[in-house]
Amino acid sequence: AQKVTQAQTEISVVEKEDVTLDCVYETRDTTYYLFWYKQPPSGELVFLIRRNSFDEQNEISGRYSWNFQKSTSSFNFTITASQVVDSAVYFCALRTSGTYKYIFGTGTRLKVLA
Amino acid sequence: DGGITQSPKYLFRKEGQNVTLSCEQNLNHDAMYWYRQDPGQGLRLIYYSQIVNDFQKGDIAEGYSVSREKKESFPLTVTSAQKNPTAFYLCASSWGAPSNQPQHFGDGTRLSIL
Numbered sequence: 001a002q003k004v005t006q007a008q009t010e011i012s013v014v015e016k017e018d019v020t021l022d023c024v025y026e027t028r029d030t031t032y033y034l035f036w037y038k039q040p041p042s043g044e045l046v047f048l049i050r051r052n053s054f055d056e057q058n059e060i061s062g063r064y065s066w067n068f069q070k071s072t073s074s075f076n077f078t079i080t081a082s083q084v085v086d087s088a089v090y091f092c093a094l095r096t097s098g099t100y101k102y103i104f105g106t107g108t109r110l111k112v113l114a
Numbered sequence: 115d116g117g118i119t120q121s122p123k124y125l126f127r128k129e130g131q132n133v134t135l136s137c138e139q140n141l142n143h144d145a146m147y148w149y150r151q152d153p154g155q156g157l158r159l160i161y162y163s164q165i166v167n168d169f170q171k172g173d174i175a176e177g178y179s180v181s182r183e184k185k186e187s188f189p190l191t192v193t194s195a196q197k198n199p200t201a202f203y204l205c206a207s208s209w210g211a212p213s214n215q216p217q218h219f220g221d222g223t224r225l226s227i228l
Contacts (some may be wrong), residue, residue, distance in 0.1 A: 045201060045219040052214055065142040091156065097213045100145050100164050101172075106156035 013082055014113050021077040021108045023092035029053075031097035036066065036076045039055050039089040039107070044098045051075060071106035084110045116141045120205050120220035126228050127192065127199060135223045137192045137205035144210035146188035147217065150174060151202040160203075163188055163208055192225065200226050 003026040013019045025034065036048040049059060051068045059066050063080045079086055092105045118139045127133045139146065145164050149157040159172030163182040175194025181220045182188055188207075203223045210217040 010178040031213075035221075037215050037216075045204065045206075047216040047218070047219075050214060050216055066134075093217075094214050099213065100149075100162060100208075100210060100218055101159065102208075104157045109154075 002094060004092050004098065006090075006092055006108050009106070009110045010109040012111040012113060015084060016081050018078060018080050018084065019082050019110065019112075021090050021092075021110065023075045023077065023105060025073050025075065025092070025094045025103075027094060027096055029096040033095045033097075034068065035095070035102070036075075036077050037091045039091065041044075041088070045091065046067050047103075048077075048079065052062040069091050076099035079110075082110075084112050084114050086110060087112045118205055118218055118220035120203075120223050122223060123221065125223055125225045127225060130194045132193050133193055133199075133225070135203055135205075135225070137188045137190065137220060139186050139188075139207045139218070141207055141218060142219070143207035144185075145208050146150070146182065147206040147208075148172075148178070148180065148190045149204045149206065150186070151204060151222075157204065160190065179217055180192050186191070212228075 002039045005024045032053045034051045039045050039046040056068050067076045067080045089107045089109045094103045118187045147162040148160040149227045158174050159178045160178050161172050163169035166185050167183050169180050179191045206217040208217045
């Protein structure tokens, strides 16, 4: 069975704090892809990053960074020096090779307080 | 600009009425999807289509129907059999292959019962 778990339902931080959103996945497939999306209050989901199962290199994009660890089946997302504009719901998703379905976690609502 | 257009943005349904949500994409994507999102909840897959004239049920297909007569269009009908249709509906599309491609989402339709 495939599953994505985002155990943190809601996180509140004060602006400029660092925050990490956790994502744990389950799959028996050896080739799979992981994604992070941001859903601002307006509703549309915005794609942030993709990671292939065979590429464990971490990635940094400005204030955003992602830590992929196959040993713990985790793909965590860190926002450094958070800003109010980072307030949104963040979803982690999994897709395995050869399939069309994306498995989403339940999302983490991040509130950044000024 | 390439993207996904959902309409209407807001929709109201009377008891016993069928309503149709529109989803059009000009990204030339093979696959299209419909998700339902309830307040504070994650995304639940209703239907998806890998190719024209073919579609598969997702996790919560009961009370919904779809068609895929054209590559760029994937309308969703919420039938009177769906007893609790109030939710936010998101349409998405993606390349069928390779599987590392992210989904692109529309802005969503909010459906309410009158």
